[in-house]
Amino acid sequence: MAFLQTIPELRHPAPGVELLCLPESRFKRAQLGLSLDLPLDSGRAARTLLSEVLQQGSTALPTRRDLSRALQEAYGANCSLYADRNGENHRIGVSLGWVGERFLPQGTTIVPQLLEMVRQLLEEPRRGKDGSPFDLEIVERERKLLLQRLAERKDDRPGYAEERFIRLMCEGEPYGLQAWDSSEAVVALTAQDLEKARTELLAKAKITAVVVGPCDPDIIEAWLADVFGGRNNPVTLPEISRPVPGEIRAVREELPMDQAQFHYGFRYPEPADKRAFEALGFACSVLGGGSHGRLFRIVREQKSLAYGIYAMQRARKGLVTVAAGIDAGAYQEVRDEVDAQLADLQQNGPTAEEMEMTLVNRLDRLRGLADSGYELATYFVREHTLGLNRSPAERAALLQDLKPAEIAEAARLLVPDTVYLLAPTAEESAANSEGIPAQV
């Protein structure tokens, strides 16, 4: 199969609103994603709680039950809102999905109703009594639930370890901030704060929409123009910070748990051009891009120290991070192996076999993009966000032309910054080693 030669059409239906169009009639389900981005400012606590409150109902569908029933009536459509950090921005995301209308009984139309539902959630939320912008009972309930969820983050040890690692590595940078600000900030919010956050979000946020699957983009474009056409002063988002790393930091924290969580972070400066950027992604893949990666083959397959170990490029921020679940006692060995393999890659570049395996792996992903709405949308949103806007065919041509020396040069951009271990407490470690019989 050939690579996709084109990039999606980009439309501008309203000020500060971009629409990436990926119509695809082969798919059975359509998906519309809206990303509303603002800086990670002091309003992010309000926007985080707002995303929960808005999902509780609108004027037309005043309860979660009503919303859920409306989605079920539309043959199992889905709609949700979320708040998160994205790069160094704060994002409120809206996700809407539905079965393509060609699969529904003839003459059935669901898209206009679903779009109207989203509009109502954003523009006509359920109001409170006596002129309050929101139902205060709902605000209090959702605040309590949000605070509980924040307190329970530690229960997910791998997720918590990653959060702590990023916070420590990027301390003092927006990238290290929590999307919800703090529990104290959530406690202090009023219904008026949420309404202010809502109006600011709709008026100022940079909005990126992507529609993929069996759907006419004209309908989405018209809807976006209708909802956001009146905006006149959308925000300009700040440039992402890329500080130069100083001395490498090693941090160990402990919690009661079984398996230790290992994270190792590297920074790199902005690559010189598209070619250097592609070489860096290639180097990251050689190091830990999957079962073909060095770390997987050595740390897992040769040394049996981990079930999985992977390297991930965080391209907008200029980070490469390595993560693995390991025995705490293997920390130094794993860390040394990461250092050794990266140093070898920087000095000698990939072997011929690594070049071949990484290349076929990356080319296969590019060829296969066209079959998955999610992967198509993720690929093109990333290209758009990074300002690269390359078709899979363009990337494939570049990949095939890369030389081992360029991969080594790109790998030399990586500078170690922080190594982090979330380890079992001493008592837990002792229990693990003593409590398990050697033979059963």
Add this chain to the structure above:
Amino acid sequence: MKILDTIKHDQSGETVVLAQSASGTRIALCSTPGFSTSSGHFGLRFGSTDTHFRLPSGQEVEVPGGSAHYLEHKLFEGREEKVFDRFGKLGARFNGGTSFRTTTYHFTTASKFKECLDVLVDFVQHPLITEERVEKERGIIEQEVRMYADHPGFAGTFLLHEALYAKHGIRVEPGGTVGDVRAINAQHLQDCFDGFYRPSAMCLSLAGDFDTDEVLAYLETKLDVDDTSLATKIYPTEPAGPHADWLEKEFPVTRPHVWIGWRAASGEPDGHQRLHTRLINSLVLDLAFDVSSDTHADLYQRGVIDDSFGCHWSGDSDWGHVIASGLCDDPKAFVAEIRKAAEAFAAKGPAKADFERLKRAAWGGLISGMQTPTALAGNILSSMLGDVRPFEMLNVLASVSYDDICNAAKELFKPEQSAVAVLKPAAQ
């Protein structure tokens, strides 16, 4: 190669050709013109609960828990070359999975379908199991098992299984315990392979933009010819009713995590009936506890449940149960509220309009789950391993009646069939 049937499914727009090899391997081919990727899924009905069996020779064998999963890992070792490297050179995505009753292996590729298919059928049929190779994998699997050990959802589910069942294999997670992993040897794995990985037990599902006749002709040369009988599975006799009413365990969690289970009177040996039961019970649970239900709205508004609450049905030939779970401050009050709500729902039954709406939503979910060649091939293999025809789920869903739901609800939430598991925060 014998063509058994061609299923043209109008609602999904898909067509599947069913065939069978000379040795009885069942094959399904779903042609997806215009798609870039192709996918192959190869599997059998042999899983983590199959630890006691009689080989065709008459020898009775007992292997440690986790043996099926360990064997899955060992197959990826290959004979001369690691499967990681073989698939890696082809650029394919691949993986395997072991459940209580099945083991599956799969790949997805956008360029080398025939080569990947060759690797798949070769490594699953022709392993090399030695003590040295088994030893080498032990540390990796132990880390995998320990990865799940920190997961409250996993720990709570298996604590509930211990409460619901006295002897059943689903009391132990598919990977086994760390102790199990340390006890497994090459002979255990060889016995499992010899007893179950026989051509007549294997199912192969393929989806992609390929020529069906050409693929079948190719497979003719690749699938083993072997008429060795299968081992006979031996399952313990499980006493009726829950093993324990209430089990608790300290765990590093912030608030109590609670699991409530209701056991069905029996499992469903017949595949079609099992699918019917699964769909009906899943609909019952949605009608009783989904966000769209009155019950959920009431419990949520009163702060009894939050978004951690969920429920599902699990069942096979010899077990069946509902699990409802969530986080709370007071486990006893939480359990009392959920049980009361379940019993009230069973007594009253759902509204007909709710039933029709949820059935429609379930249909949309099923159709949406058949999008990519990977999803299609996986879906079809699940049907084959469940002893039902591909896409039968949509037909069965269409056949579910309102009375089916009302009757099932009455059977599902019997107090005497219920048990509870609680992960409580460890004392500081």
